[in-house]
Amino acid sequence: MSTPLLELRSIKKVFGAKKALQGISFNINEGEIIGLLGVNGAGKTTLSSIIGTLNPPTSGDVLFRGTSIYRDVPGYRRFIGFCPQKPNLNEHLTLRQNLEFAGRYYGMSETDIQARIKELSASLELTEYLEQQPSVLSGGYKQRFSIARSIMHKPQFVIFDEPTVALDPHIRHQIWKIIKGLKAEGISILLTTHYLDEAEILSDRVVVLDKGLVRVIDTPQNLMADFKQKNLEDVFLQLMQEPKE
Amino acid sequence: MQLSQLWSYKHTFKELIKTDLLVLRPQILGKIIDLFIWIITIVLVNAYIMPFFGVSAEYGVFMLASSAASAGLFEIWPSVTVFISDLEGEKSINYYLTLPIPSWMVLVRSILNCAMNAAIMGLLVIPIGKLFVWSLLDMSTISWFKYFIIFVLSCVFYGSFSLWTMSFVKNMLSVGSVWMRFIYPLWFLGCFQFSWQSLYQMSPVLAYLNLLNPMTYVSEGFRASILGQQNSLNFWLCASMLIVFTVAMGAQAILRLKKRLDFV
Numbered sequence: 001m002s003t004p005l006l007e008l009r010s011i012k013k014v015f016g017a018k019k020a021l022q023g024i025s026f027n028i029n030e031g032e033i034i035g036l037l038g039v040n041g042a043g044k045t046t047l048s049s050i051i052g053t054l055n056p057p058t059s060g061d062v063l064f065r066g067t068s069i070y071r072d073v074p075g076y077r078r079f080i081g082f083c084p085q086k087p088n089l090n091e092h093l094t095l096r097q098n099l100e101f102a103g104r105y106y107g108m109s110e111t112d113i114q115a116r117i118k119e120l121s122a123s124l125e126l127t128e129y130l131e132q133q134p135s136v137l138s139g140g141y142k143q144r145f146s147i148a149r150s151i152m153h154k155p156q157f158v159i160f161d162e163p164t165v166a167l168d169p170h171i172r173h174q175i176w177k178i179i180k181g182l183k184a185e186g187i188s189i190l191l192t193t194h195y196l197d198e199a200e201i202l203s204d205r206v207v208v209l210d211k212g213l214v215r216v217i218d219t220p221q222n223l224m225a226d227f228k229q230k231n232l233e234d235v236f237l238q239l240m241q242e243p244k245e
Numbered sequence: 246m247q248l249s250q251l252w253s254y255k256h257t258f259k260e261l262i263k264t265d266l267l268v269l270r271p272q273i274l275g276k277i278i279d280l281f282i283w284i285i286t287i288v289l290v291n292a293y294i295m296p297f298f299g300v301s302a303e304y305g306v307f308m309l310a311s312s313a314a315s316a317g318l319f320e321i322w323p324s325v326t327v328f329i330s331d332l333e334g335e336k337s338i339n340y341y342l343t344l345p346i347p348s349w350m351v352l353v354r355s356i357l358n359c360a361m362n363a364a365i366m367g368l369l370v371i372p373i374g375k376l377f378v379w380s381l382l383d384m385s386t387i388s389w390f391k392y393f394i395i396f397v398l399s400c401v402f403y404g405s406f407s408l409w410t411m412s413f414v415k416n417m418l419s420v421g422s423v424w425m426r427f428i429y430p431l432w433f434l435g436c437f438q439f440s441w442q443s444l445y446q447m448s449p450v451l452a453y454l455n456l457l458n459p460m461t462y463v464s465e466g467f468r469a470s471i472l473g474q475q476n477s478l479n480f481w482l483c484a485s486m487l488i489v490f491t492v493a494m495g496a497q498a499i500l501r502l503k504k505r506l507d508f509v
Contacts, residue, residue, distance in 0.1 A: 052343055056509045073509050074254060077345040088337040092268040104260040105344050149340075 035203030106153035317363025360404035435460020
């Protein structure tokens with residue numbers, strides 16, 4: 001069996017007296033989309049921040065291609081893209097400059113940067129906004145630019161933390177298209193989401209977190225079959241009502 | 246961490262500094278206008294009004310040298326405000342904390358960003374001041390070599406001081422205290438309006454206590470380079486102590502912010 005792209009081993013995170021994560025373990029394979037689900041406070045953002053190396057775990061390890069990421073954090077960061085829930089573009093730069101610097105930080109050549117901006121702005125329909133400041137954009141466009149910035153350097157693994165939260169349905173569908181496109185390119189994705197339809201459509205497997213623990217990991221199809229439900233939302237509701245084993 | 250490993254992050258770090266320079270460029274004119282107002286006010290009061298109050302006109306030149314030392318200090322408050330407002334709002338720092346460099350280097354970048362802002366403020370003090378005090382300022386007494394050294398050291402110190410201050414400010418509501426609790430006492434007691442020797446004559450104990458204030462070394466170091474070594478603390482002592490304070494405050498700030506931001 002091949003080595004998974006990413007391996008989480010007993011990840012725990014404690015904030016004071018609160019145990020946000022209580023020993024999370026699962027793997028993410030090459031080219032796979034993992035949907036990370038859970039109610040508010042389940043630990044989704046905490047876990048994605050740990051995988052994105054924004055915050056360290058209290059204990060446990062994350063292995064990238066079999067090696068602990070903590071042996072060379074900057075090296076691991078070269079392979080990942082992190083798209084936070086709230087777009088945090090540099091408001092003092094134009095959107096083109098935001099993308100250009102995103103490429104330069106990762107050592108891309110100017111030729112590659114310009115080609116990549118052209119490619120991303122065309123596929124994400126951003127071309128007409130490139131010379132503007134982020135402040136003029138609507139939430140949906142900001143999110144699209146945030147996605148573009150996170151994949152500018154062609155990462156092998158992208159973490160999307162609730163990329164469609166509070167967006168209009170048609171923009172959500174556009175972002176789904178983008179995520180599917182990334183998967184088609186062989187990029188692995190961790191998708192944190194509140195929307196169960198989104199997880200059902202996009203995910204190869206879903207991980208349901210509950211109070212910092214993994215409740216289930218499986219494909220949406222298997223879960224629907226096991227729980228005898230027609231969609232993932234009903235599976236989720238049933239799961240949340242059931243007492244934990 | 247080995248030096249060669251640190252060197253491998255130079256490209257990303259250089260691009261971060263370039264980002265800051267790009268953001269800084271449109272602000273330069275505004276900063277020069279601010280500087281003009283600051284220098285004109287200081288010189289007008291101290292060189293032209295105070296003599297009618299019995300103070301020597303040379304005090305205007307003394308204060309001009311003090312102003313050269315203090316100009317960069319005024320960059321601390323805006324830097325702290327921007328940093329705290331970002332933490333409470335957009336959190337753009339989170340993006341930089343996931344770039345392929347060690348996270349602490351993002352904070353070193355903040356130090357250098359504030360230092361660059363301080364440099365712009367401090368760079369033109371003497372040329373602008375000379376226009377207003379003209380014959381009172383004897384340019385032949387200025388050691389440009391020492392001036393350059395103390396100028397660079399003070400700018401980096403202000404950057405470090407800025408990060409150190411950021412690490413103590415909890416939220417935007419407490420940003421207003423930055424000036425009154427941190428900057429103002431250190432600045433005003435840091436030999437801005439008086440020399441360390443005059444303080445020593447008044448009270449040796451207070452003078453020695455004032456050696457714990459880094460602003461003393463900034464003020465005295467600048468005056469030693471502009472007005473000559475006579476009547477000032479030893480220039481090289483000032484330069485050395487500024488390096489010590491810069492490293493100590495920067496290191497403490499990084500440790501405090503690492504705990505607060507909980508970064509890897």
